[in-house]
Amino acid sequence: MENSKDIFNEKPKSSLAKALDIVSTMASKPSGFIGLAILIFHIILAITSPWFAPYDYKAINPSLMLNAPSSEFWFGTDSLGRDVFTRTILGGRTALTITFFGSIIALLWGGLLGIFCGLVGGRIDDVVMRIVDAFLSIPWILAMLLIVSLLGTTTQVLIPALGFFYGKGIVRVARAATHDVIAKDFIVSAKARGHSNLSIIWNEILPNVRDAILVEGAMRWSWMLLGFSSLSFLGFGVSPPTPDWGLMISNARGLMSFAWWAVIAPIVGLSSLIIGINLTADAFAKALGIDRSTKAPV
């Protein structure tokens, strides 16, 4: 965190120039470049795929069941005769959208609560952290499955639920980052000037802990994608016939001894996206001077 301050405080730049600086630092290393390229490819694919998908993703055709890849069906067809290529290029849209908004919710509540706890300290901090610890010790998968099975698998349930369960780890990170700056002179003098807690959070603390929280949010996006795909795989995520990689893998798994293409295509899609986000998040952390590798994935 010490390094990141230097990057930002050397000379005043517009925020766009700063952002471009960070991106070019990220792309200067091979792993960061590959990560960014994969992520951008997936985002463009997710936005544009409905326009160039060759077939209808929900068109069931029993006469075309489990066809091997051919010039007509590039990735073959699945057990219901649907085109695997069409379903694969459309399969990341739901997951990307839900986890993107989920991460923003996680960042907002986790970051703000963490900063607040770090700032006020005392009894409130103790109580909140005990509750956060308790939530951390309940496996996310049990909690998510319970919520989804009782409230349904709609977007309105999934986004807040994922946002909540992936935000509790951010509370800790934001709180620790706040503790690092709280004793510094500029905070003490802002308090002495009589600024309100809200003003101190917004003007003094936030700019200094922003990097740590953003990096955490980027990592959490990839974990949330992993969690959401696991839910889909278990049949508690996207409802059919919407194409989704997790669900496609789970459906095609039973027949993979002779129709391997129907399971390989979504595996490549999902793995490449998660690896892309991970490499990007790592490069992002390095460009901001934050070392995440000694932290546990909680």
Add this chain to the structure above:
Amino acid sequence: MFFLIFKRFVLGLITLFIVSLITFIGVEILPGDACTSYLEREAFGEALAACIKRLGLDVPAYERYLSWAFNVIQGDFGYSLSGQMQINEVLGPRIKNSLVLASAAIIIGIPLALILGIITALWRDRMPDIIISTVAIFSMTIPEFISATLLILIVAIWLEWLPGIVIVPTDVTFFELLPNIILPVIAIAMIMTAHMARMVRSSVIQVMASDYIQMAILKGVPYWKMVFKHVLPNALLPAINVVALTIAWLLGGVVVTEVVFNYPGLGRLVIESISNRDLPVVQALGIILASIYVSINFIADLLTLMLNPRLKTLQTRK
């Protein structure tokens, strides 16, 4: 030191108490109670009233919580809805099977992670590091259900070396279980090893850059003696807690892996109980999984305290 251990222990108990409250309140406030989910469309009139009476849902929530919590402390989780069996009888063999799986993964994973982490740190940015780190990134980012599916496809279906799906009864003996757990153990150990190796790597790199190691190099301490005597003890100590958190975090992944391999452990019970809406079992699982998480962290704290010479002197002061 004793005081510190005691404090950690009490904090763990408080966490478990809050977990029990959360799971109880969570099940209470979510729509549908045990009776409506058990009876489904027949949930009205006499059947519903009888069920509510039988499960004691007509008493106030806090009384139910107290009697439930009191029984749980004595090790009695009550009855499951679907099978009408005692939850303890359902859980027993499942816990044993999951323990076999998890301990095999840990026994393979931890030494392997140490070796790989040390190799990558000592040969930093050179060929061994680049190869191992790239493989590690792949195996830790790819979801468990994908690596498990690929393992089944390649090892079980294409090469036909091992059984792909575990088809054994829940109360199988240890030796009958053994050939079936190889693939699930590889799937779990892959992710765990990659995470831990990465942490060991950066921890060793940090220690290697410290002043006292530079001093040791200048003094002419032989390289491997320096690594084993000065670097590793200092590098591995902070890693213990992180390793514990990682193991605990992977509990969720074990659930998915067990489903893929049809393995009769706690993880598959999670899915079964949720699909059957068996809320008493879900509550019991919540408490058990949280206790595992808390105890793993407690053991890690104990290890750190015992291995850290600086904390031993606290005994005299406290």
